[in-house]
Amino acid sequence: MNLAAVASAEEKLLLPTYERQRVLFTRGKGVYLWDSRGKKYLDFLSGIGVNALGHRHPAIQRALKKQASKLIHVSNLFFHEYQAELAKRLAKISGLERVFFCNSGTEAWDGALKLARAYAKTNNNNGHKAKWRLLALENSFHGRTFGALSTTGQEKYRNPFAPVVPGVGFVAFNDLNDLKRQFDGSVCAVCIETIQGESGIHPVSAEFLRLARELTQKTGALLILDEIQCGLGRTGKYFAYQQYGLKPDIVTVAKPLASGLPLGAILTTNRVATGIHPGMHGTTFGGGPLACAVAVEFLKVLEGLLPHINETGSYFRASLEQLQSQHACVREMRGAGLMLGVDLDSAETAKAVAKELLEKGIIINRTHDTVLRFLPPYIIQKKHVDEVVAALDKALQSSGGKVSAKMQNKMQKKRTTTDVKTRRKHA
Ligand SMILES: Cc1ncc(COP(=O)(O)O)c(C=O)c1O
Numbered sequence: 174m175n176l177a178a179v180a181s182a183e184e185k186l187l188l189p190t191y192e193r194q195r196v197l198f199t200r201g202k203g204v205y206l207w208d209s210r211g212k213k214y215l216d217f218l219s220g221i222g223v224n225a226l227g228h229r230h231p232a233i234q235r236a237l238k239k240q241a242s243k244l245i246h247v248s249n250l251f252f253h254e255y256q257a258e259l260a261k262r263l264a265k266i267s268g269l270e271r272v273f274f275c276n277s278g279t280e281a282w283d284g285a286l287k288l289a290r291a292y293a294k295t296n297n298n299n300g301h302k303a304k305w306r307l308l309a310l311e312n313s314f315h316g317r318t319f320g321a322l323s324t325t326g327q328e329k330y331r332n333p334f335a336p337v338v339p340g341v342g343f344v345a346f347n348d349l350n351d352l353k354r355q356f357d358g359s360v361c362a363v364c365i366e367t368i369q370g371e372s373g374i375h376p377v378s379a380e381f382l383r384l385a386r387e388l389t390q391k392t393g394a395l396l397i398l399d400e401i402q403c404g405l406g407r408t409g410k411y412f413a414y415q416q417y418g419l420k421p422d423i424v425t426v427a428k429p430l431a432s433g434l435p436l437g438a439i440l441t442t443n444r445v446a447t448g449i450h451p452g453m454h455g456t457t458f459g460g461g462p463l464a465c466a467v468a469v470e471f472l473k474v475l476e477g478l479l480p481h482i483n484e485t486g487s488y489f490r491a492s493l494e495q496l497q498s499q500h501a502c503v504r505e506m507r508g509a510g511l512m513l514g515v516d517l518d519s520a521e522t523a524k525a526v527a528k529e530l531l532e533k534g535i536i537i538n539r540t541h542d543t544v545l546r547f548l549p550p551y552i553i554q555k556k557h558v559d560e561v562v563a564a565l566d567k568a569l570q571s572s573g574g575k576v577s578a579k580m581q582n583k584m585q586k587k588r589t590t591t592d593v594k595t596r597r598k599h600a
Contacts, residue, residue, distance in 0.1 A: 201228025274460025279316025374514025
């Protein structure tokens with residue numbers, strides 16, 4: 174089927190959950206993708222952070238072929254060779270001792286919330302009668318299943334499905350006073366994306382994370398970090414929390430873990446694991462031999478790539494900062510390693526820039542209306558960064574310039590007011 178045929182069939186057959194770009198990809202290799210017409214694209218989004226080793230990485234291909242020819246699924250009623258090996262590697266790099274494997278980010282996050290509730294029930298040293306409240310952050314994104322949705326700090330995702338799971342409070346992002354005000358002995362966990370991804374690449378501040386760690390430690394509540402987007406090498410460390418010099422009680426990972434096969438994981442401590450007993454939680458597909466064998470290979474390759482991620486990440490960041498100084502429509506540049514966001518002054522400009530880049534054969538995405546999000550594969554070279562930055566420069570000139578002077582003025586005024594409000598809020 175060609176693009177038109179696929180698009181029209183999908184329109185009739187699928188639930189209308191996605192507004193897809195009109196591109197039909199048929200193959201990929203390294204940092205490139207090709208569409209059905211043979212057009213080549215430089216992939217700076219890597220399937221929203223999944224294809225961290227690019228497309229058809231030789232080590233991944235080898236592991237896939239080898240394992241697919243031996244065994245694909247056995248269920249969690251039996252052992253296979255790779256869960257223990259993968260768990261051992263994850264425990265070593267995270268400093269957390271226990272692992273649960275599942276199939277996706279949202280499933281990992283839901284499991285983490287269940288674990289926090291279960292742990293609080295069996296280990297409530299602080300003696301608070303109802304220790305089940307969860308504190309999450311405004312503007313967060315944790316996934317689409319009910320638990321994850323209920324802790325997602327954006328009404329547009331929650332409201333269509335309300336009422337959501339009760340017992341969740343939302344703290345203003347990086348607001349120390351708000352966290353202190355809302356935290357008490359009834360809280361079983363504080364839930365944080367170490368770097369908020371979907372809401373526009375916002376790293377949590379060191380002070381805020383430290384406070385969350387201190388408060389939770391005082392009452393025996395848990396600190397749960399969502400590193401589904403920012404973990405597993407994305408920031409140049411195995412985990413983004415390692416940049417902050419502290420350790421959570423639970424961390425969730427998924428996206429790049431099995432290089433495109435569905436695999437998520439909850440990592441936690443021996444202490445928290447005491448809240449779980451056989452039969453309390455599970456999954457049919459999670460942690461199968463194929464996905465785990467591939468994930469073992471992913472972690473082996475990742476080990477050698479961390480210095481490269483740091484180097485290309487710094488180079489990319491410096492190039493974007495230079496671009497920022499040249500374009501009035503760039504409001505801010507944020508992120509770490511190879512997780513970067515360029516915040517523009519209007520949704521229209523961001524939309525036009527992303528569209529222009531796609532036409533030129535560069536894949537990025539626009540998130541939270543105004544933010545251009547870059548999640549390139551870890552194997553990119555500086556020449557790829559140069560190519561993207563040059564194309565972005567041109568697109569910012571043409572698309573940024575298309576927004577009328579009147580609109581620019583209006584947006585500048587709005588921006589100043591928002592900035593003042595934000596500063597007041599965080600003062
Ligand atoms: C931080 C974060 N948490 C959770 C999820 C949900 O993951 P999944 O789409 O695999 O369910 C995402 C997905 O984008 C994410 O970025």
